[in-house]
Amino acid sequence: MSNREVHPTETISVSDPPHAPVLELLDGREVPISKTNLVNRTLPHRERRMVGAWCFVDTYGPDAVITMPGMRVPPHPHLGLQTVSWLLDGAVDHRDSLGNHQLVQPGQLNLMTAGRGISHSEESPAERPPWLHGAQLWIALPEESRHVEPRFEHVEQLPVVQLGAVTATVLVGSLGGATSPARVHSPLLGADLEVVGPGIVPLDAGFEHAVVVLRGRIEVEGVAVEPGRLLYLGSARDQIELSSLDGGRCLLLGGAPFEEQILMWWNFVARTHDEIVAARQKWMGGLDGGSVFGRVEGFDGGPLPAPELPGVPLKPRGRVR
Template structure:
Protein backbone atom coordinates (compact mmCIF):
# COMPACT_ATOMS: atom_id res chain seq x y z
CA UNK A 1 0.00 0.00 0.00
CA UNK A 2 1.20 3.48 -0.81
CA UNK A 3 1.33 6.44 1.55
CA UNK A 4 -0.95 8.97 -0.17
CA UNK A 5 -1.20 11.57 2.61
CA UNK A 6 -1.34 15.12 1.27
CA UNK A 7 1.23 16.34 3.83
CA UNK A 8 4.23 14.11 3.18
CA UNK A 9 6.73 14.89 5.90
CA UNK A 10 9.68 12.79 6.92
CA UNK A 11 9.51 10.78 10.10
CA UNK A 12 12.59 9.71 12.02
CA UNK A 13 11.81 7.14 14.65
CA UNK A 14 14.02 6.55 17.67
CA UNK A 15 13.69 3.97 20.41
CA UNK A 16 12.24 6.01 23.29
CA UNK A 17 10.39 3.13 24.89
CA UNK A 18 8.80 3.00 28.31
CA UNK A 19 10.47 0.77 30.86
CA UNK A 20 7.56 -1.34 31.98
CA UNK A 21 3.82 -1.59 31.30
CA UNK A 22 1.92 1.49 30.17
CA UNK A 23 -1.62 2.15 28.95
CA UNK A 24 -1.52 4.68 26.12
CA UNK A 25 -4.37 5.28 23.64
CA UNK A 26 -3.49 6.44 20.13
CA UNK A 27 -6.28 7.89 17.97
CA UNK A 28 -6.09 6.90 14.31
CA UNK A 29 -6.83 9.24 11.43
CA UNK A 30 -8.59 8.69 8.12
CA UNK A 31 -6.26 8.90 5.12
CA UNK A 32 -7.28 8.67 1.42
CA UNK A 33 -5.23 6.19 -0.61
CA UNK A 34 -7.24 6.76 -3.80
CA UNK A 35 -10.25 8.76 -4.99
CA UNK A 36 -12.60 6.15 -3.54
CA UNK A 37 -10.66 4.46 -0.72
CA UNK A 38 -10.06 5.56 2.86
CA UNK A 39 -7.90 3.83 5.45
CA UNK A 40 -7.53 4.46 9.16
CA UNK A 41 -3.87 5.00 10.11
CA UNK A 42 -2.73 4.49 13.71
CA UNK A 43 1.02 4.26 13.02
CA UNK A 44 3.02 6.38 12.53
CA UNK A 45 1.39 8.91 14.86
CA UNK A 46 2.74 12.08 16.41
CA UNK A 47 2.57 10.42 19.83
CA UNK A 48 3.75 6.92 18.92
CA UNK A 49 5.95 6.18 15.93
CA UNK A 50 6.79 2.50 16.32
CA UNK A 51 5.98 -0.69 18.22
CA UNK A 52 9.02 -2.91 17.98
CA UNK A 53 9.87 -2.90 14.27
CA UNK A 54 6.22 -2.20 13.30
CA UNK A 55 6.25 1.30 11.81
CA UNK A 56 3.02 1.60 9.77
CA UNK A 57 -0.50 0.30 10.49
CA UNK A 58 -3.46 0.89 8.17
CA UNK A 59 -6.87 -0.75 8.61
CA UNK A 60 -9.71 -0.47 6.10
CA UNK A 61 -13.30 -1.56 5.57
CA UNK A 62 -15.58 -3.27 5.59
CA UNK A 63 -16.24 -1.63 2.21
CA UNK A 64 -18.91 -2.63 -0.30
CA UNK A 65 -16.69 -3.23 -3.32
CA UNK A 66 -19.45 -4.55 -5.56
CA UNK A 67 -21.16 -1.16 -5.77
CA UNK A 68 -17.82 0.74 -5.60
CA UNK A 69 -14.67 0.53 -7.74
CA UNK A 70 -12.82 -1.34 -5.01
CA UNK A 71 -9.16 -0.97 -4.09
CA UNK A 72 -6.75 0.23 -6.74
CA UNK A 73 -3.25 1.26 -5.65
CA UNK A 74 -1.04 1.69 -8.75
CA UNK A 75 2.51 0.43 -8.98
CA UNK A 76 4.77 2.20 -6.48
CA UNK A 77 8.22 1.62 -4.93
CA UNK A 78 9.47 0.61 -1.49
CA UNK A 79 12.85 0.34 0.23
CA UNK A 80 13.96 -0.78 3.67
CA UNK A 81 10.76 -2.47 4.85
CA UNK A 82 8.47 -5.49 4.72
CA UNK A 83 4.78 -5.17 3.85
CA UNK A 84 2.30 -7.42 5.66
CA UNK A 85 -1.10 -7.81 3.96
CA UNK A 86 -3.88 -9.35 6.07
CA UNK A 87 -7.54 -9.72 5.09
CA UNK A 88 -10.68 -10.40 7.12
CA UNK A 89 -12.97 -10.30 4.08
CA UNK A 90 -12.60 -10.03 0.33
CA UNK A 91 -9.75 -10.45 -2.13
CA UNK A 92 -6.81 -8.30 -3.22
CA UNK A 93 -4.71 -8.93 -6.32
CA UNK A 94 -0.98 -8.43 -5.70
CA UNK A 95 1.62 -7.93 -8.42
CA UNK A 96 5.26 -6.93 -8.03
CA UNK A 97 8.39 -6.27 -10.05
CA UNK A 98 9.76 -9.74 -9.24
CA UNK A 99 6.94 -11.12 -11.40
CA UNK A 100 4.85 -12.30 -8.44
CA UNK A 101 1.10 -12.45 -9.04
CA UNK A 102 -1.01 -13.53 -6.08
CA UNK A 103 -4.61 -13.28 -4.89
CA UNK A 104 -4.67 -12.44 -1.17
CA UNK A 105 -7.50 -14.23 0.68
CA UNK A 106 -8.69 -13.99 4.30
CA UNK A 107 -6.51 -15.93 6.69
CA UNK A 108 -3.53 -15.97 4.32
CA UNK A 109 -0.38 -13.87 4.57
CA UNK A 110 1.26 -11.84 1.85
CA UNK A 111 4.73 -10.78 3.00
CA UNK A 112 6.83 -8.66 0.64
CA UNK A 113 10.40 -7.79 1.57
CA UNK A 114 11.49 -4.62 -0.23
CA UNK A 115 15.16 -4.75 0.74
CA UNK A 116 17.14 -2.41 -1.53
CA UNK A 117 14.16 -1.86 -3.82
CA UNK A 118 10.92 -3.30 -5.22
CA UNK A 119 7.70 -2.03 -6.82
CA UNK A 120 4.21 -3.50 -6.45
CA UNK A 121 0.52 -2.84 -7.04
CA UNK A 122 -2.64 -3.83 -5.16
CA UNK A 123 -6.17 -3.83 -6.50
CA UNK A 124 -9.55 -5.52 -6.24
CA UNK A 125 -9.86 -8.14 -9.00
CA UNK A 126 -12.67 -8.02 -11.55
CA UNK A 127 -14.36 -11.06 -9.99
CA UNK A 128 -14.48 -10.40 -6.26
CA UNK A 129 -16.51 -10.94 -3.08
CA UNK A 130 -18.96 -8.17 -2.16
CA UNK A 131 -16.92 -6.72 0.74
CA UNK A 132 -13.29 -5.81 1.45
CA UNK A 133 -11.91 -5.60 4.98
CA UNK A 134 -8.33 -5.87 6.14
CA UNK A 135 -5.03 -4.35 7.21
CA UNK A 136 -1.73 -3.36 5.67
CA UNK A 137 1.29 -3.07 7.94
CA UNK A 138 4.98 -2.25 7.47
CA UNK A 139 7.94 -3.68 9.36
CA UNK A 140 11.15 -1.65 9.33
CA UNK A 141 14.18 -3.71 8.34
CA UNK A 142 17.18 -3.46 10.68
CA UNK A 143 20.55 -2.30 9.36
CA UNK A 144 21.87 -5.80 8.70
CA UNK A 145 18.90 -6.69 6.46
CA UNK A 146 17.70 -3.47 4.84
CA UNK A 147 19.74 -3.94 1.64
CA UNK A 148 18.82 -7.59 1.07
CA UNK A 149 17.51 -8.83 -2.26
CA UNK A 150 13.75 -8.27 -2.51
CA UNK A 151 11.48 -11.29 -2.14
CA UNK A 152 7.81 -12.25 -1.91
CA UNK A 153 6.17 -14.89 0.29
CA UNK A 154 2.58 -16.14 0.30
CA UNK A 155 1.84 -18.24 3.39
CA UNK A 156 -1.39 -20.23 3.58
CA UNK A 157 -0.62 -22.62 6.44
CA UNK A 158 -0.33 -20.29 9.43
CA UNK A 159 -0.35 -21.69 12.98
CA UNK A 160 -3.65 -21.35 14.84
CA UNK A 161 -4.39 -22.06 18.49
CA UNK A 162 -7.12 -21.65 21.06
CA UNK A 163 -6.62 -19.63 24.25
CA UNK A 164 -9.79 -19.58 26.35
CA UNK A 165 -12.47 -18.03 24.13
CA UNK A 166 -9.96 -16.54 21.70
CA UNK A 167 -8.80 -18.07 18.42
CA UNK A 168 -5.26 -16.91 17.63
CA UNK A 169 -3.60 -16.91 14.22
CA UNK A 170 0.14 -16.26 14.36
CA UNK A 171 0.82 -14.12 11.29
CA UNK A 172 4.52 -13.43 11.84
CA UNK A 173 6.91 -14.21 14.65
CA UNK A 174 6.04 -16.43 17.60
CA UNK A 175 3.29 -16.54 20.24
CA UNK A 176 2.44 -19.13 22.88
CA UNK A 177 4.97 -21.58 21.45
CA UNK A 178 3.63 -21.38 17.89
CA UNK A 179 5.80 -19.82 15.18
CA UNK A 180 4.86 -18.48 11.76
CA UNK A 181 6.97 -19.80 8.87
CA UNK A 182 7.21 -16.28 7.41
CA UNK A 183 10.75 -14.87 7.39
CA UNK A 184 11.34 -11.71 9.42
CA UNK A 185 14.58 -9.97 10.39
CA UNK A 186 14.04 -8.77 13.96
CA UNK A 187 12.37 -10.27 17.05
CA UNK A 188 8.65 -9.47 16.71
CA UNK A 189 5.14 -10.86 16.75
CA UNK A 190 1.99 -10.15 14.79
CA UNK A 191 -1.16 -12.13 15.57
CA UNK A 192 -4.87 -11.99 14.74
CA UNK A 193 -7.13 -12.51 17.79
CA UNK A 194 -10.73 -13.57 17.15
CA UNK A 195 -12.27 -12.79 20.52
CA UNK A 196 -15.53 -14.46 21.57
CA UNK A 197 -14.96 -14.18 25.33
CA UNK A 198 -12.21 -13.92 27.96
CA UNK A 199 -8.67 -15.21 27.60
CA UNK A 200 -5.18 -14.67 28.92
CA UNK A 201 -2.75 -14.17 26.05
CA UNK A 202 0.90 -14.89 26.94
CA UNK A 203 3.39 -12.15 26.02
CA UNK A 204 7.16 -12.01 25.76
CA UNK A 205 8.14 -9.81 28.68
CA UNK A 206 10.99 -7.96 26.94
CA UNK A 207 8.81 -7.00 23.95
CA UNK A 208 6.73 -3.85 23.72
CA UNK A 209 3.17 -4.52 22.55
CA UNK A 210 0.12 -2.80 21.15
CA UNK A 211 -3.38 -3.84 20.10
CA UNK A 212 -5.52 -2.41 17.30
CA UNK A 213 -9.13 -3.57 16.81
CA UNK A 214 -10.17 -4.47 13.27
CA UNK A 215 -13.80 -5.48 13.89
CA UNK A 216 -16.42 -5.21 16.64
CA UNK A 217 -15.38 -4.34 20.18
CA UNK A 218 -12.64 -5.89 22.29
CA UNK A 219 -11.78 -5.10 25.89
CA UNK A 220 -8.00 -5.03 26.33
CA UNK A 221 -6.30 -4.33 29.65
CA UNK A 222 -9.66 -3.03 30.93
CA UNK A 223 -10.09 -0.64 27.95
CA UNK A 224 -13.03 -1.12 25.56
CA UNK A 225 -11.57 -0.66 22.08
CA UNK A 226 -13.30 -0.09 18.76
CA UNK A 227 -11.72 0.22 15.30
CA UNK A 228 -9.73 3.41 14.82
CA UNK A 229 -7.69 3.29 18.04
CA UNK A 230 -4.41 1.66 18.99
CA UNK A 231 -3.65 0.78 22.61
CA UNK A 232 0.08 0.87 23.37
CA UNK A 233 1.00 -1.39 26.30
CA UNK A 234 4.72 -0.81 26.77
CA UNK A 235 7.08 -3.57 27.94
CA UNK A 236 7.31 -5.81 30.97
CA UNK A 237 4.06 -7.79 30.56
CA UNK A 238 3.99 -11.58 30.56
CA UNK A 239 0.28 -11.85 29.75
CA UNK A 240 -2.65 -9.78 28.55
CA UNK A 241 -6.33 -10.12 29.42
CA UNK A 242 -8.72 -9.72 26.49
CA UNK A 243 -12.47 -10.28 26.25
CA UNK A 244 -15.52 -9.28 24.21
CA UNK A 245 -19.20 -9.26 25.10
CA UNK A 246 -20.42 -9.32 21.49
CA UNK A 247 -17.41 -10.62 19.56
CA UNK A 248 -14.53 -8.78 17.94
CA UNK A 249 -11.23 -9.09 16.10
CA UNK A 250 -7.94 -7.37 16.85
CA UNK A 251 -4.29 -7.45 15.90
CA UNK A 252 -1.66 -7.97 18.58
CA UNK A 253 1.60 -6.33 17.49
CA UNK A 254 4.85 -6.50 19.39
CA UNK A 255 8.58 -6.73 19.21
CA UNK A 256 11.90 -6.06 20.78
CA UNK A 257 12.29 -2.26 21.08
CA UNK A 258 13.92 -1.12 17.85
CA UNK A 259 17.22 0.53 18.73
CA UNK A 260 17.94 2.14 15.34
CA UNK A 261 16.80 5.52 14.03
CA UNK A 262 14.74 5.24 10.86
CA UNK A 263 13.63 7.98 8.54
CA UNK A 264 10.24 7.41 6.85
CA UNK A 265 9.23 9.46 3.83
CA UNK A 266 6.50 8.50 1.35
CA UNK A 267 6.98 4.75 0.72
CA UNK A 268 10.61 4.65 1.77
CA UNK A 269 12.20 3.62 5.06
CA UNK A 270 15.79 4.83 5.15
CA UNK A 271 18.31 6.37 7.49
CA UNK A 272 19.49 9.62 5.91
CA UNK A 273 18.31 12.53 3.76
CA UNK A 274 20.68 11.49 0.98
CA UNK A 275 19.31 7.95 0.89
CA UNK A 276 15.72 9.13 0.52
CA UNK A 277 16.68 11.64 -2.19
CA UNK A 278 18.58 8.97 -4.13
CA UNK A 279 15.69 6.47 -3.93
CA UNK A 280 13.21 9.07 -5.18
CA UNK A 281 15.48 10.10 -8.05
CA UNK A 282 15.95 6.48 -9.09
CA UNK A 283 12.20 5.81 -9.10
CA UNK A 284 11.42 8.95 -11.07
CA UNK A 285 14.25 8.14 -13.48
CA UNK A 286 12.82 4.69 -14.07
CA UNK A 287 9.38 6.18 -14.73
CA UNK A 288 10.87 8.53 -17.31
CA UNK A 289 13.04 5.85 -18.92
CA UNK A 290 10.44 3.11 -19.15
CA UNK A 291 12.18 0.79 -16.66
CA UNK A 292 14.91 0.01 -19.18
CA UNK A 293 18.71 -0.20 -18.95
CA UNK A 294 21.21 -1.42 -16.41
CA UNK A 295 20.29 1.05 -13.66
CA UNK A 296 16.85 -0.40 -12.89
CA UNK A 297 16.44 -0.63 -9.12
CA UNK A 298 12.69 -0.99 -8.63
CA UNK A 299 11.45 -2.30 -11.97
CA UNK A 300 8.13 -2.49 -13.78
CA UNK A 301 5.15 -4.44 -12.41
CA UNK A 302 4.09 -6.96 -15.09
CA UNK A 303 0.35 -7.25 -15.67
CA UNK A 304 -0.68 -3.99 -14.03
CA UNK A 305 -2.59 -1.76 -16.42
CA UNK A 306 -2.25 1.92 -15.70
CA UNK A 307 0.37 4.50 -14.89
CA UNK A 308 2.65 3.95 -11.88
CA UNK A 309 2.55 6.46 -9.05
CA UNK A 310 4.91 9.40 -9.36
CA UNK A 311 6.80 10.32 -6.19
CA UNK A 312 5.69 13.53 -4.47
CA UNK A 313 8.00 16.53 -4.40
CA UNK A 314 10.57 16.58 -1.64
CA UNK A 315 10.26 19.35 0.96
CA UNK A 316 12.39 22.42 0.33
CA UNK A 317 14.25 21.92 3.61
CA UNK A 318 16.60 19.08 4.39
CA UNK A 319 14.97 15.96 5.79
CA UNK A 320 16.04 15.92 9.40
CA UNK A 321 15.57 13.82 12.53
CA UNK A 322 12.36 14.11 14.54
CA UNK A 323 11.73 12.52 17.90
CA UNK A 324 9.53 9.46 18.29
CA UNK A 325 7.16 11.50 20.46
Protein backbone atom coordinates in the same frame (compact mmCIF):
# COMPACT_ATOMS: atom_id res chain seq x y z
CA MET B 1 0.05 -0.38 -0.25
CA SER B 2 1.38 3.07 -1.06
CA ASN B 3 1.31 6.04 1.27
CA ARG B 4 -0.87 8.31 -0.90
CA GLU B 5 -0.61 11.46 1.21
CA VAL B 6 -0.02 14.46 -1.05
CA HIS B 7 2.53 15.96 1.33
CA PRO B 8 3.99 13.04 3.31
CA THR B 9 6.05 14.06 6.30
CA GLU B 10 9.26 12.41 7.30
CA THR B 11 9.24 10.16 10.33
CA ILE B 12 12.48 9.43 12.13
CA SER B 13 12.33 7.11 15.06
CA VAL B 14 14.90 7.06 17.82
CA SER B 15 15.22 4.46 20.51
CA ASP B 16 13.18 5.29 23.58
CA PRO B 17 12.18 1.85 24.82
CA PRO B 18 9.71 1.73 27.68
CA HIS B 19 10.54 -0.58 30.54
CA ALA B 20 7.14 -0.81 32.18
CA PRO B 21 3.58 -1.71 31.21
CA VAL B 22 1.37 1.20 30.23
CA LEU B 23 -2.13 1.66 28.79
CA GLU B 24 -1.93 4.40 26.15
CA LEU B 25 -4.98 4.72 23.88
CA LEU B 26 -4.27 6.48 20.58
CA ASP B 27 -6.75 7.58 17.91
CA GLY B 28 -6.03 6.84 14.26
CA ARG B 29 -6.57 9.34 11.46
CA GLU B 30 -8.28 9.01 8.10
CA VAL B 31 -5.97 9.15 5.07
CA PRO B 32 -7.18 9.02 1.44
CA ILE B 33 -5.24 6.55 -0.71
CA SER B 34 -7.36 7.16 -3.82
CA LYS B 35 -10.38 9.19 -4.88
CA THR B 36 -12.68 6.55 -3.42
CA ASN B 37 -10.62 4.79 -0.71
CA LEU B 38 -9.94 5.88 2.86
CA VAL B 39 -7.74 4.10 5.39
CA ASN B 40 -7.37 4.58 9.12
CA ARG B 41 -3.71 5.11 10.10
CA THR B 42 -2.67 4.38 13.67
CA LEU B 43 1.10 4.20 13.06
CA PRO B 44 3.05 6.38 12.73
CA HIS B 45 1.22 8.50 15.30
CA ARG B 46 2.20 11.93 16.53
CA GLU B 47 2.65 10.44 20.00
CA ARG B 48 4.31 7.18 19.06
CA ARG B 49 6.20 6.31 15.91
CA MET B 50 6.81 2.55 16.24
CA VAL B 51 5.99 -0.63 18.13
CA GLY B 52 9.04 -2.86 17.87
CA ALA B 53 9.92 -2.77 14.16
CA TRP B 54 6.28 -2.13 13.18
CA CYS B 55 6.39 1.37 11.69
CA PHE B 56 3.15 1.70 9.68
CA VAL B 57 -0.37 0.37 10.34
CA ASP B 58 -3.30 1.08 8.01
CA THR B 59 -6.71 -0.57 8.39
CA TYR B 60 -9.52 -0.25 5.86
CA GLY B 61 -13.14 -1.27 5.44
CA PRO B 62 -15.46 -2.94 5.59
CA ASP B 63 -16.10 -1.38 2.18
CA ALA B 64 -18.85 -2.46 -0.24
CA VAL B 65 -16.65 -3.03 -3.29
CA ILE B 66 -19.45 -4.28 -5.51
CA THR B 67 -20.98 -0.79 -5.60
CA MET B 68 -17.56 0.95 -5.33
CA PRO B 69 -14.41 0.66 -7.45
CA GLY B 70 -12.57 -1.29 -4.76
CA MET B 71 -8.85 -1.14 -4.17
CA ARG B 72 -6.66 0.17 -6.96
CA VAL B 73 -3.09 1.14 -6.05
CA PRO B 74 -0.86 1.56 -9.13
CA PRO B 75 2.74 0.30 -9.24
CA HIS B 76 4.83 2.07 -6.60
CA PRO B 77 8.22 1.47 -4.99
CA HIS B 78 9.36 0.33 -1.54
CA LEU B 79 12.77 0.42 0.09
CA GLY B 80 14.17 -0.74 3.42
CA LEU B 81 11.01 -2.40 4.75
CA GLN B 82 8.68 -5.39 4.64
CA THR B 83 4.97 -5.11 3.83
CA VAL B 84 2.36 -7.32 5.50
CA SER B 85 -1.04 -7.69 3.80
CA TRP B 86 -3.86 -9.24 5.84
CA LEU B 87 -7.55 -9.56 4.95
CA LEU B 88 -10.65 -10.22 7.01
CA ASP B 89 -12.97 -10.04 3.98
CA GLY B 90 -12.54 -9.79 0.23
CA ALA B 91 -9.65 -10.39 -2.16
CA VAL B 92 -6.71 -8.37 -3.47
CA ASP B 93 -4.50 -9.00 -6.51
CA HIS B 94 -0.79 -8.46 -5.86
CA ARG B 95 1.72 -7.98 -8.70
CA ASP B 96 5.37 -7.10 -8.21
CA SER B 97 8.55 -6.40 -10.15
CA LEU B 98 9.91 -9.88 -9.36
CA GLY B 99 7.15 -11.29 -11.59
CA ASN B 100 4.88 -12.53 -8.79
CA HIS B 101 1.10 -12.41 -9.31
CA GLN B 102 -0.81 -13.55 -6.24
CA LEU B 103 -4.42 -13.33 -5.12
CA VAL B 104 -4.53 -12.85 -1.36
CA GLN B 105 -7.66 -13.92 0.51
CA PRO B 106 -8.76 -13.95 4.16
CA GLY B 107 -6.56 -16.10 6.38
CA GLN B 108 -3.60 -15.91 3.98
CA LEU B 109 -0.50 -13.80 4.48
CA ASN B 110 1.31 -11.75 1.85
CA LEU B 111 4.79 -10.73 3.06
CA MET B 112 6.93 -8.69 0.69
CA THR B 113 10.51 -7.80 1.57
CA ALA B 114 11.59 -4.67 -0.25
CA GLY B 115 15.22 -4.69 0.86
CA ARG B 116 17.29 -2.70 -1.64
CA GLY B 117 14.18 -1.99 -3.73
CA ILE B 118 11.01 -3.45 -5.24
CA SER B 119 7.77 -2.18 -6.77
CA HIS B 120 4.27 -3.64 -6.70
CA SER B 121 0.60 -2.95 -7.34
CA GLU B 122 -2.56 -3.95 -5.49
CA GLU B 123 -6.12 -3.99 -6.80
CA SER B 124 -9.46 -5.64 -6.29
CA PRO B 125 -9.97 -8.36 -8.92
CA ALA B 126 -12.80 -8.01 -11.43
CA GLU B 127 -14.58 -11.03 -9.93
CA ARG B 128 -14.54 -10.25 -6.22
CA PRO B 129 -16.51 -10.75 -3.01
CA PRO B 130 -18.86 -7.90 -2.08
CA TRP B 131 -16.86 -6.62 0.90
CA LEU B 132 -13.23 -5.59 1.44
CA HIS B 133 -11.81 -5.36 4.94
CA GLY B 134 -8.20 -5.67 5.98
CA ALA B 135 -4.91 -4.22 7.10
CA GLN B 136 -1.61 -3.21 5.56
CA LEU B 137 1.43 -3.00 7.82
CA TRP B 138 5.09 -2.17 7.34
CA ILE B 139 8.10 -3.52 9.21
CA ALA B 140 11.31 -1.48 9.29
CA LEU B 141 14.35 -3.55 8.36
CA PRO B 142 17.40 -3.28 10.65
CA GLU B 143 20.70 -2.01 9.31
CA GLU B 144 22.15 -5.46 8.59
CA SER B 145 19.11 -6.45 6.51
CA ARG B 146 17.86 -3.29 4.84
CA HIS B 147 19.81 -3.86 1.62
CA VAL B 148 18.90 -7.54 1.15
CA GLU B 149 17.62 -8.83 -2.17
CA PRO B 150 13.85 -8.31 -2.52
CA ARG B 151 11.57 -11.33 -2.13
CA PHE B 152 7.89 -12.24 -1.83
CA GLU B 153 6.22 -14.86 0.38
CA HIS B 154 2.62 -16.06 0.30
CA VAL B 155 1.65 -18.21 3.29
CA GLU B 156 -1.69 -20.00 3.02
CA GLN B 157 -1.47 -22.07 6.21
CA LEU B 158 -0.65 -20.15 9.39
CA PRO B 159 -0.52 -21.63 12.90
CA VAL B 160 -3.61 -21.16 15.09
CA VAL B 161 -3.62 -21.25 18.91
CA GLN B 162 -6.67 -21.40 21.19
CA LEU B 163 -6.29 -19.26 24.33
CA GLY B 164 -9.54 -19.51 26.26
CA ALA B 165 -12.16 -17.73 24.15
CA VAL B 166 -9.45 -16.10 22.03
CA THR B 167 -8.40 -17.72 18.75
CA ALA B 168 -4.96 -16.48 17.72
CA THR B 169 -3.61 -16.78 14.17
CA VAL B 170 0.14 -16.16 14.19
CA LEU B 171 1.15 -14.02 11.21
CA VAL B 172 4.80 -13.49 12.12
CA GLY B 173 6.91 -14.55 15.08
CA SER B 174 5.75 -16.88 17.86
CA LEU B 175 2.81 -16.97 20.25
CA GLY B 176 1.58 -19.64 22.65
CA GLY B 177 4.12 -22.18 21.41
CA ALA B 178 3.27 -21.71 17.71
CA THR B 179 5.61 -20.09 15.20
CA SER B 180 4.79 -18.59 11.81
CA PRO B 181 6.89 -19.73 8.84
CA ALA B 182 7.06 -16.12 7.56
CA ARG B 183 10.59 -14.73 7.58
CA VAL B 184 11.28 -11.46 9.40
CA HIS B 185 14.56 -9.80 10.34
CA SER B 186 14.10 -8.65 13.95
CA PRO B 187 12.43 -10.08 17.07
CA LEU B 188 8.77 -9.55 16.21
CA LEU B 189 5.19 -10.69 16.78
CA GLY B 190 2.10 -10.18 14.68
CA ALA B 191 -1.13 -12.08 15.42
CA ASP B 192 -4.81 -11.85 14.52
CA LEU B 193 -6.97 -12.41 17.61
CA GLU B 194 -10.62 -13.39 17.32
CA VAL B 195 -12.18 -12.66 20.71
CA VAL B 196 -15.57 -14.18 21.57
CA GLY B 197 -15.20 -14.12 25.35
CA PRO B 198 -12.49 -13.87 28.01
CA GLY B 199 -9.00 -15.10 27.31
CA ILE B 200 -5.42 -14.66 28.51
CA VAL B 201 -2.73 -14.21 25.86
CA PRO B 202 0.90 -14.88 26.86
CA LEU B 203 3.48 -12.23 25.92
CA ASP B 204 7.24 -11.91 25.70
CA ALA B 205 8.06 -9.49 28.53
CA GLY B 206 11.08 -8.21 26.59
CA PHE B 207 8.83 -6.95 23.78
CA GLU B 208 6.72 -3.83 23.65
CA HIS B 209 3.17 -4.51 22.45
CA ALA B 210 0.07 -2.83 21.06
CA VAL B 211 -3.44 -3.89 20.06
CA VAL B 212 -5.28 -2.51 17.01
CA VAL B 213 -8.98 -3.40 16.81
CA LEU B 214 -10.32 -4.37 13.38
CA ARG B 215 -13.92 -5.30 14.20
CA GLY B 216 -16.22 -5.02 17.21
CA ARG B 217 -15.40 -3.79 20.70
CA ILE B 218 -12.70 -5.49 22.75
CA GLU B 219 -11.65 -4.90 26.33
CA VAL B 220 -7.89 -5.18 26.79
CA GLU B 221 -6.74 -5.09 30.41
CA GLY B 222 -10.07 -3.46 31.20
CA VAL B 223 -9.74 -0.74 28.54
CA ALA B 224 -12.44 -0.68 25.86
CA VAL B 225 -10.93 -0.43 22.37
CA GLU B 226 -12.91 0.08 19.16
CA PRO B 227 -11.90 0.08 15.48
CA GLY B 228 -9.66 2.97 14.48
CA ARG B 229 -7.75 3.07 17.76
CA LEU B 230 -4.46 1.60 18.98
CA LEU B 231 -3.85 0.63 22.58
CA TYR B 232 -0.14 0.77 23.39
CA LEU B 233 0.75 -1.64 26.19
CA GLY B 234 4.42 -0.83 26.81
CA SER B 235 6.68 -3.71 27.82
CA ALA B 236 7.44 -5.88 30.86
CA ARG B 237 4.18 -7.78 30.46
CA ASP B 238 4.05 -11.58 30.37
CA GLN B 239 0.34 -11.71 29.52
CA ILE B 240 -2.75 -9.66 28.72
CA GLU B 241 -6.42 -10.28 29.40
CA LEU B 242 -8.94 -9.73 26.61
CA SER B 243 -12.69 -10.07 26.40
CA SER B 244 -15.58 -9.12 24.12
CA LEU B 245 -19.28 -9.35 24.75
CA ASP B 246 -20.34 -9.45 21.10
CA GLY B 247 -17.18 -10.76 19.46
CA GLY B 248 -14.33 -8.80 17.95
CA ARG B 249 -11.12 -9.04 15.92
CA CYS B 250 -7.84 -7.29 16.60
CA LEU B 251 -4.18 -7.36 15.70
CA LEU B 252 -1.64 -7.95 18.44
CA LEU B 253 1.66 -6.35 17.44
CA GLY B 254 4.90 -6.63 19.35
CA GLY B 255 8.63 -6.63 19.09
CA ALA B 256 11.91 -5.77 20.71
CA PRO B 257 12.19 -1.95 20.89
CA PHE B 258 13.88 -0.88 17.65
CA GLU B 259 17.28 0.52 18.57
CA GLU B 260 18.06 2.38 15.33
CA GLN B 261 17.09 5.77 14.02
CA ILE B 262 14.97 5.53 10.89
CA LEU B 263 13.64 8.09 8.47
CA MET B 264 10.37 7.16 6.79
CA TRP B 265 9.08 9.28 3.90
CA TRP B 266 6.46 8.22 1.34
CA ASN B 267 7.12 4.50 0.71
CA PHE B 268 10.75 4.46 1.79
CA VAL B 269 12.42 3.60 5.09
CA ALA B 270 15.95 4.98 5.12
CA ARG B 271 18.44 6.56 7.50
CA THR B 272 19.30 9.93 5.94
CA HIS B 273 17.82 12.72 3.84
CA ASP B 274 20.25 11.93 1.03
CA GLU B 275 19.06 8.32 0.88
CA ILE B 276 15.47 9.48 0.49
CA VAL B 277 16.44 11.93 -2.26
CA ALA B 278 18.39 9.21 -4.10
CA ALA B 279 15.52 6.70 -3.83
CA ARG B 280 13.02 9.21 -5.19
CA GLN B 281 15.32 10.10 -8.09
CA LYS B 282 15.79 6.43 -8.99
CA TRP B 283 12.04 5.84 -9.01
CA MET B 284 11.15 8.95 -10.98
CA GLY B 285 14.00 8.35 -13.41
CA GLY B 286 12.91 4.78 -14.05
CA LEU B 287 9.14 5.02 -14.43
CA ASP B 288 9.55 3.24 -17.76
CA GLY B 289 10.77 0.19 -15.85
CA GLY B 290 14.49 0.77 -16.00
CA SER B 291 15.15 1.67 -12.36
CA VAL B 292 16.43 -0.52 -9.53
CA PHE B 293 12.79 -0.91 -8.47
CA GLY B 294 11.94 -2.85 -11.63
CA ARG B 295 8.70 -3.00 -13.57
CA VAL B 296 5.31 -4.42 -12.64
CA GLU B 297 3.75 -6.35 -15.51
CA GLY B 298 0.01 -6.91 -15.95
CA PHE B 299 -1.36 -3.78 -14.26
CA ASP B 300 -3.67 -1.79 -16.50
CA GLY B 301 -2.25 1.66 -15.98
CA GLY B 302 0.91 3.61 -15.34
CA PRO B 303 3.07 3.75 -12.23
CA LEU B 304 2.49 6.13 -9.36
CA PRO B 305 4.71 9.25 -9.41
CA ALA B 306 6.42 10.20 -6.18
CA PRO B 307 5.24 13.34 -4.39
CA GLU B 308 7.49 16.37 -4.27
CA LEU B 309 10.05 16.53 -1.51
CA PRO B 310 9.71 19.40 0.96
CA GLY B 311 11.84 22.46 0.34
CA VAL B 312 13.94 21.88 3.45
CA PRO B 313 16.06 18.87 4.47
CA LEU B 314 14.18 16.11 6.21
CA LYS B 315 15.03 16.37 9.89
CA PRO B 316 14.79 13.92 12.79
CA ARG B 317 11.82 13.67 15.09
CA GLY B 318 11.81 11.53 18.21
CA ARG B 319 10.32 8.08 18.55
CA VAL B 320 7.96 9.44 21.17
CA ARG B 321 6.84 13.06 21.25
